[in-house]
Amino acid sequence: MPQALEGSQAIAHAVALCRPQVVAAYPITPQTHIVEHIAKLVADSKLHCELVSVESEFSAASVVLGAACAGSRAYTASASQGILLMSEVLYNISGLRVPLVLTCANRAVSAPLSIWNDQQDSMAVRDAGWIQLYCADNQDAVDTTIQAFRIAEHCELPVMVCVDGFTLTHTLESLELPTQETVDRFLPPYHFARTINPLAPLSMGTLVAPEYFTEARHMHHVALLGAEQEIVAAATDWATMCGREQAPLLRVDGPPQARIGILALGSVFGTLLDARDQFPGPPVKLMHLRCLRPFPVAAVRAACVGLTDLIVLERAIAPGADGIVGAEIRSALMGLDKPPRVHNFAAGLGGRDVPLAIYPRLLEAITKPHPRMSAIDLRPELLPVDSQICRETAP
Structure with missing residues (x-):
């Protein structure tokens, strides 16, 4: 049944429906309401996950990187200078082919200082190796967030869901939230084939000599190109389950x-x-x-x-x-x-x-x-x- 929800609140509910096991974030306008709502869901025992309050966006990205590698479905959100501060880790996440989801509440980048919306932040990291999906409205943001977890985990690539700050994050829209049963049917439990296990030690992100670095980057490029099929498949399957058509690309x-x-x-x-x-x-x-x-x-x-x-x-x-x-x-x-x-x-x-x-x-x-x-x-x-x-x- 349609209900009026603020964009940030709707995104938080969509994240919760995906059953993340670790959420880490540092507050920054206009992203803050998203993680505030997630924190409330955790406090009200409506979402059972580890909510980590960190000292910076660099740390937030590092925490979810480690959590996903250790076998947990992970999520974070940021905006503007926060996206730039975590950019080093964004490259690490994608280069390691770690599946997780990040919401970018698009905001202008300083200087001059602006807390308002444009898309300079996500555009600044468009070549970091993440899948980037842009939402036209808050219903789109809900549906895309849920699809993003499946896309990330099927492709072993991180997904950045971009929503216009304030224009979407802080406005009310009439939208539909899916049921938990629908999301569970669409999104299987988290699985990462290269999960770190102390009983079977392995190394990730080690030094790659020039003889192999080109091949590693090319395989990443090919994987991103191949992700297009999964983006289309996720949108098609989701439309079948919830009845909302969505142009995937x-x-x-x-x-x-x-x-x-x-x-x-x-x-x-x-x-x-x-x-x-x-x-x-x-x-x-x-x-x-x-x-x-x-x-x-x-x-x-x-x-x-x-x-x-x-x-x-x-x-x-x-x-x-x-x-x-x-x-x-x-x-x-x-x-x-x-x-x-x-x-x-x-x-x-x-x-x-x-x-x-x-x-x-x-x-x-x-x-x-x-x-x-x-x-x-x-x-x-x-x-x-x-x-x-x-x-x-x-x-």
Whole structure:
């Protein structure tokens, strides 16, 4: 039965339904409510697990790494500077092929200091070797969190579930939580083939000489590419059990005859859906990139067939280069006979509101000359004239 839950509370319940045995986390806005709710579930004896309060995000990642290697289903969450502080351990976790789940409550990275939402934190570690899944709403966050544990354990790869901070973590939505019986049928008990056992000692993460390091990294790369099949299988099986369809890699919404497409990650996809209904204009195909790693090249190519223009709307930037996602889109589309023109825009950085009116601005912007990567909806008085895409008086 649908119920109104804050995003963080819903994610905490989803984690609890997966029966983690160890949860370790350090509080950081806007992630804190997730682990607060998990702590309450533990205190109320509704979740039986070891809850470890640590002194930093580096320690949180280290604790769950050790717990998973020792044979426990493990979970943590973080955001922003916390993701950067644990980045060394994130590489260790993925390089050791350790299955665990992390929720990234996406938040801007300092400096300047911002506690509000964009996706610079998860983008900064996109090449750490983790599967990365981005959620469009809180129901998506619940379903993806549950699927993430199965994906991680089947592939022996860690999964980062990315949800927009505040926009999702601190807002109420009407959503459905599955029953414990449904989750138990979907997610078998934790199993890690290389569990550390003092009765059968083994070493993990030892020195690898140059003669073998390339092979180790390549096997990791191949495993990530292969994870795409498990991501699809998990979404398909979950839809069968709970009755909610979910595009596992890339959601496409719009008429097939559309010649313009807009691709985004996270909650801004909902904004674009509402805006398309409100503003008349040419047919537009909207796309939500749920899976950033592994990057779904085939799905992106199939969705872009017939398009003349593709707008990639990002919540992060690569200073001094093109857009982060836009560069990968351009690379993927090189396989098409007639690839669309890719227009890269950044919006909503540092929590700036992304209004419905951004939709017609985007459609207008691509009709005018603009750089390969541009910021849209910025206050014109703060930027040089040649950096402005939308010239409006700030409110």
